[in-house]
Amino acid sequence: MSRPVVTPATATHPAAVTAAPNAMTENRKPEIEVARCTGCGRCVAACPGRLLTLEVVAYRKHAVLVKPRECDGCLACLTACPVRAIS
Ligand code: SF4
Ligand code: SF4
Numbered sequence: 862m863s864r865p866v867v868t869p870a871t872a873t874h875p876a877a878v879t880a881a882p883n884a885m886t887e888n889r890k891p892e893i894e895v896a897r898c899t900g901c902g903r904c905v906a907a908c909p910g911r912l913l914t915l916e917v918v919a920y921r922k923h924a925v926l927v928k929p930r931e932c933d934g935c936l937a938c939l940t941a942c943p944v945r946a947i948s
Contacts, residue, residue: 888934900922902924904939
């Protein structure tokens, strides 16, 4: 049984190890765990399509995927998140 190839771009998050190789074919969309999100904005900056934004709800900032249909599942946002709020 072969082990999954871990590249530097996907090595920071366990989910990325298995998700990244099939990301384009599965068209996987990121899911943001709002309670964990700190609103740092790194995922917003990392998205090549500018599909994420920060929203403020009850004085708390968190990331939102505003254009899910345009997301190609590259998972750059997932690897950019320092607190693993994206899966
Ligand atoms: S998976 Fe890629 S295209 Fe989709 S929101 Fe994240 S960074 Fe943007
Ligand atoms: S990178 Fe993570 S913690 Fe920062 S805004 Fe995005 S989801 Fe939230």
